[in-house]
Amino acid sequence: MVTDSIATPRRGLLVGNYCHDVLHRDGRISAETLGGAASFISVxxxxxxxxxxxxxxxxxxFAYAAATSSHPPLTMPTSRTTLFHAHFGSGNPDRLLNRVISCDPIRPDDLPVQTRFAFGLAVGVGGEILPETLEKMLEICDTVFVDIQGLIRRFGPSDGRVSHVTLNESGFLHLLPRVAFLKASADEASFIDVEEARRWCCVVVTHGKDGCEVFSENGAFRAAPCKAYQVDPTGAGDCFLGxxxxxxxxxxxxxxxxxxGNFFGSLAVAQVGPLKLDSNMVQVGKMKEKERGRKKQKEKEEGK
Incomplete structure (x- = not known):
């Protein structure tokens, strides 16, 4: 299936399936929402x-056509929408995640043809991004950001329980030198040889309430977190990456x-489901962006 896109300056390409998320707390369903990294990042x-x-x-x-009308998905007549069940317990801060239903994978010929993009985001959640699809993104996008969860997740044959393989076992390792930024949670980072990966691309590891670390060939640093009251951690890493x-x-x-990224991640954990931004939140984000842009320009001028 081929989709076309009109070239726009600085236009990006966002690749990853929307899904239906069912959240369980202490054995009871607490919420049902639109999910998938693409739904968070698009906001x-x-x-x-x-x-x-x-x-x-x-x-x-798919039950969220209205919510995704600005960025509609491809509807596959013979498939079903990817479905995840996330289980949270009062005594356990970690979630247990099961992929109950999986939609069709995204293949290279699903990507727009005869179009070049300034940036691409490969943000699979249910194994939908294939190595050849990421390779195609690397060919048509100037800068590619990759969420490691889309590469290393595996799913139990009986219950769809999410587990991980190492990046070396994932089938994507050979593409790493062409990736610009690789994002992983602290848990996912244990499945990457960060010291090796940083030789090829910039590796960003998120630590939730403790901010994030960034590793490159030339060094590493930690970025301070933004304070937040956590209601639901789902989507925090996606919003950070966005x-x-x-x-x-x-x-x-x-x-x-x-x-x-830390700012938007902190907004995500305070809500359930895709990020809802009011005008004040957006204004704060834009102000932070402008302030840092002015700071960078000033540093350039002072360095002349």
Whole structure:
């Protein structure tokens, strides 16, 4: 299936399936929401006025057409929408995640043809991004951001319980030298040889309430967190990546982009489901972006 897109300056490509998330707390369903990294990231890119094209697949049972009308998915007539069940317990801060239903994978010929993009975000959640699809993204996008969860997640044959393999075992390792930024949670980072990976690309490891660390060939640093009251951690890493990528695309330095990512990640944990941004939140985010842009410009001028 081929989709077309009109070229726009600085236009991005967002690739990853939307899904249906069912949240359980202490054995009871507490919420049902639109999910998938693409649903979280699209809100941030829209809020920061970055144009982009989305490639996402769902089934005819998709219940969130209105919520995704600005960035509609491809409906696969013979498939069903990816479904995740996330289980949280009062005595356990970690969630148990099961992929109950999986929609079709996103293949290279699902990506827009005869179009070049300024940036791409490979943000699979249910194994939908194939190595050949990421390779195609690397060919048509100037800068590619990758969420490691889309590469290393595996799913139990009986219950769909999410587990991980190492990056070396994932089938994606050979593409790493062409990736610009690789994002991982602290848990996922244990499945990467960070010291090796940082030789090939910039590795960003999120630590929730403790901010994030950024590793590159030339060094490493930690970006301070933003305070937040956590209601639901789902989507925090996605919102971080959306803010971080937007900052990089807008010309911020990596440290400033990391702080912008932390800001949006902190907003995500205070809500259930896709991020809802009011005008004040958006204004704060844009102000932070502008302040850091002015700081970067001043540093350039002083360095002349």
């Amino acid at each position: 941030i890119l829209d809020a920061l006025s970055l144009p982009f094209h989305t490639v996402s697949k769902v089934g005819p049972d 803010g971080f990528a937007a900052g990089i695309v807008r010309g911020l330095s990596v440290p400033d982009a990391a702080l912008l």
